[in-house]
Every structure is written in structure tokens, then in C-alpha cells.
Amino acid sequence: MPTPTGFFWDMMAGRTPAPAAADTLGWKLREVDPDEGTIEVEFAATDRFTNPAGHVQGGFLAAMLDDTMGPALAATLGPGQFAPTLDLHVQFLRVAWPGTLIGKATVVRRGKQVCHLRGELVDNAGRVIATAVATAMVQRGERVRDRGTASAESLIG
Amino acid sequence: MPTPTGFFWDMMAGRTPAPAAADTLGWKLREVDPDEGTIEVEFAATDRFTNPAGHVQGGFLAAMLDDTMGPALAATLGPGQFAPTLDLHVQFLRVAWPGTLIGKATVVRRGKQVCHLRGELVDNAGRVIATAVATAMVQRGERVRDRGTASAESLIG
Numbered sequence: 286m287p288t289p290t291g292f293f294w295d296m297m298a299g300r301t302p303a304p305a306a307a308d309t310l311g312w313k314l315r316e317v318d319p320d321e322g323t324i325e326v327e328f329a330a331t332d333r334f335t336n337p338a339g340h341v342q343g344g345f346l347a348a349m350l351d352d353t354m355g356p357a358l359a360a361t362l363g364p365g366q367f368a369p370t371l372d373l374h375v376q377f378l379r380v381a382w383p384g385t386l387i388g389k390a391t392v393v394r395r396g397k398q399v400c401h402l403r404g405e406l407v408d409n410a411g412r413v414i415a416t417a418v419a420t421a422m423v424q425r426g427e428r429v430r431d432r433g434t435a436s437a438e439s440l441i442g
Numbered sequence: 443m444p445t446p447t448g449f450f451w452d453m454m455a456g457r458t459p460a461p462a463a464a465d466t467l468g469w470k471l472r473e474v475d476p477d478e479g480t481i482e483v484e485f486a487a488t489d490r491f492t493n494p495a496g497h498v499q500g501g502f503l504a505a506m507l508d509d510t511m512g513p514a515l516a517a518t519l520g521p522g523q524f525a526p527t528l529d530l531h532v533q534f535l536r537v538a539w540p541g542t543l544i545g546k547a548t549v550v551r552r553g554k555q556v557c558h559l560r561g562e563l564v565d566n567a568g569r570v571i572a573t574a575v576a577t578a579m580v581q582r583g584e585r586v587r588d589r590g591t592a593s594a595e596s597l598i599g
Contacts, residue, residue, distance in 0.1 A: 292494050306499035309490045333466045336512075337449050338583065342463035343527040344508030348501025355493075355500075370500040374531045426495065 291362035310345075310352055315387070317360050322392030324357040328406075330383045341381040343415075346406055350375055350417040353388030354402035358421055361395055365425050368400060372420040381406070381414045398423050448519035467502075467509055472544070474517050479549030481514040485563075487540045498538040500572075503563055507532055507574040510545030511559035515578055518552055522582050525557060529577040538563070538571045555580050 295301040297314065311329025318324075334345040351370055358368050390404035400421045406414040452458040454471065468486025475481075491502040508530055515525050547561035557578045563571045 296494075301494075304494045304499070305490050305492045306502060310501075333462050335462045337453075337458075337461045338524055338526075340526075342461070342505065342508065343512075343530060344467075344505025345463060347504035347508065347530055347532070348499065351499065351501030351504065367495055369495075369497075369537070370534055372531075372533050373500060373504055374529075375504070376529050377527055380526070 293359035319360040354390040354404040357390040375417040450516035476517040511547040511561040514547040525578040
């Protein structure tokens with residue numbers, strides 16, 4: 286695996302702010318092992334994420350799973366590399382209530398470009414709430430914030 | 443299809459507030475046809491949903507797709523019925539920038555219990571950003587907000 290010096294580690298070292306999406310989901314790192322390709326994070330599921338039944342909406346669970354598997358891979362990226370998710374498949378096993386949810390993910394295969402990931406969300410009682418698999422693709426791209434530049438569009442195909 | 447008198451129509455009539463998740467995603471109904479099983483909604487993707495590249499994080503696009511397909515089905519539900527998503531599969535075709543995103547969904551098959559849904563997210567330029575399929579299951583449940591009751595847990599299997 287590449288030396289872990291990409292934006293994930295810049296963020297962990299406080300050299301770059303956490304992505305807004307992570308912040309919105311109450312993302313916190315618990316542990317990460319880029320050699321093993323594993324990560325454990327936690328999320329603060331708030332009442333802002335709930336459906337009419339008062340449960341955390343499935344889509345927000347999907348967002349948390351994406352933000353677990355993505356960082357597991359991001360921890361293996363080098364400077365200037367990004368790895369957009371191409372495909373995400375989530376199975377919802379149990380309802381989740383607002384509160385702390387724990388995300389665990391593994392890089393199943395770290396290809397040079399194509400990477401396969403799996404993850405799960407667990408509640409405070411240790412029950413698996415949802416599982417997911419994803420495919421991501423390592424690409425080189427500028428961290429652009431202006432819109433519509435070629436380098437930004439190139440981040441996906 | 444059942445007479446459209448469930449929580450979706452209560453919400454549309456202002457008899458019950460929009461779910462917090464919908465509110466967080468800036469959800470607005472554009473048009474819905476419960477007989478055809480179709481819906482078109484829009485979302486306000488904010489900077490709060492972005493990844494390190496400044497794009498809307500894939501997980502939030504998944505949340506929007508869930509909140510497009512879910513309401514397409516919800517519009518066909520009767521009083522006391524809910525239809526939790528069991529399975530969600532998203533393919534990310536293009537990057538999305540903060541701004542308005544349009545969600546379109548169709549109830550592909552409205553079974554008595556098991557329902558198959560498909561949806562897509564389109565940007566303001568008409569480009570398809572992401573597509574999804576989902577499986578949901580119609581169940582009868584109280585709109586509980588207290589935690590851990592039997593009726594709440596029964597919403598998923």
C-alpha cells in the first residue's frame with residue numbers, strides 16, 4: 286500500500302479540515318489500520334436524520350456506510366489521490382434510533398485503481414443495523430472547489 | 443392501489459410535519475402520481491454534504507435517492523402503513539455539486555407487501571448523476587417515537 290500521506294492523514298493531523306459531509310454525520314475516527322485496510326468510526330445520528338417513524342432514515346445509514354468504507358480506503362491513498370465511490374449496495378437489517386452508531390469497514394481488495402470494500406453499521410447494543418459493499422476507483426485529481434473544471438469532472442470517469 | 447390517505451398525504455396537506463430527514467435534505471415535492479407510481483422531487487444539496495473534493499458525498503446522494511423512491515411508494519400507502527427500505531443499490535454516474543438536484547422515481551411493482559422501486563438523480567443541466575433500485579416492504583406500524591417498543595421494532599422484520 287502507498288505511504289499513508291494523503292488527505293485522510295492530513296485531516297487526521299489537523300492540516301486540513303474534516304469534509305463537511307463527515308462533520309454533518311458526526312463522524313469520529315476510533316481506529317484505523319491502513320496495512321490491514323480496516324477502520325472503525327462512530328457517527329452521531331441525530332433527530333435531523335429521522336423518518337416519519339422516528340428511525341434514522343435508511344439513506345442516512347447509507348451515507349454513514351459510505352463514510353466508513355470511503356475513509357478505510359482513503360487511509361491508503363497518497364497525496365493527490367482520491368477514490369470516488371462508483372457503486373454502493375446497502376442491506377438494512379434492523380431499525381436504528383438516533384444516537385451513536387459505529388461503522389466498521391474493510392478494504393477487501395486494494396487494486397491499483399479498482400477497490401472493493403465492505404462495511405457494517407452497529408448500534409450501541411452491538412446489533413448490526415446495516416451492511417454494505419461498495420466499489421471505488423483510485424484516481425488522481427486536484428482538490429478543486431471551483432465548479433466544472435476538467436480535473437473535477439475527471440474524478441468520475 | 444389503496445386510497446392515498448396515509449402519512450404522505452397527511453404531510454402534503456400539512457396535517458403532519460415533514461420528516462426531519464426530508465427537511466435536512468431540502469426535500470420538496472414537484473409532482474406525484476400514486477396511480478402511476480411516479481414521483482418527482484427536488485433536493486437542496488448544500489455545502490454541508492460535500493466530500494474533500496467539494497462534490498456532494500455519494501452517501502448523501504444515496505440518501506436523496508432513498509428519499510425519492512420511498513415517497514413514491516409512501517404516496518400509495520394507507521393510514522397506519524409504513525414501508526421501510528430493505529435494500530438499496532446505487533450507481534454513481536457523475537459527480538454532483540451543491541445546488542438543486544432532482545429526484546425521479548417509479549414504483550416498478552407495488553406488491554401487497556414487497557415492492558420494487560427504481561429512481562434517478564438528475565442535476566440542473568439534465569445530466570443523470572446517480573441511479574438506484576430499492577426493495578421495500580409494506581408493514582403496519584404505529585408512528586412511535588418512544589424507543590424500543592414492539593411495534594417499532596416490528597417495522598423491520
